[in-house]
Amino acid sequence: MVKVRRIVANVATQDIAAAKRFYQDVLGLDMLMDQSWIATYGSNESMQVQVSVMTQGGSGTPVPDLSIEVDDVDAALDAMRAAGFVVEYGPADEPWGVRRFYVRDPFGRLVNILAHP
Numbered sequence: 149m150v151k152v153r154r155i156v157a158n159v160a161t162q163d164i165a166a167a168k169r170f171y172q173d174v175l176g177l178d179m180l181m182d183q184s185w186i187a188t189y190g191s192n193e194s195m196q197v198q199v200s201v202m203t204q205g206g207s208g209t210p211v212p213d214l215s216i217e218v219d220d221v222d223a224a225l226d227a228m229r230a231a232g233f234v235v236e237y238g239p240a241d242e243p244w245g246v247r248r249f250y251v252r253d254p255f256g257r258l259v260n261i262l263a264h265p
Contacts, residue, residue, distance in 0.1 A: 212260035
């Protein structure tokens with residue numbers, strides 16, 4: 149049997165540099181690779197491997213392109229707003245036990261930023 153080691157989200161863009169402000173400056177991810185045609189951001193945190201398949205995003209919201217769990221959703225919300233990113237949903241305390249908000253990255257991808265209290 150094959151064992152999955154990691155899952156990578158790939159986001160198409162013609163402006164690689166625009167990712168830095170959202171993924172590195174605001175969310176604090178590290179630059180892991182920069183080859184001019186690809187920039188990879190990540191973290192040395194131990195993470196679970198998951199793929200979610202959805203008919204909707206929960207609470208009647210659209211399905212997000214990415215979900216990013218953070219340690220402090222309110223700090224992430226403040227940082228997103230301070231950086232000029234528009235919150236499209238939330239913040240909300242959801243009945244399944246997460247606090248979250250939706251924001252679009254510089255490439256138009258809907259990102260679900262969440263924390264488990």
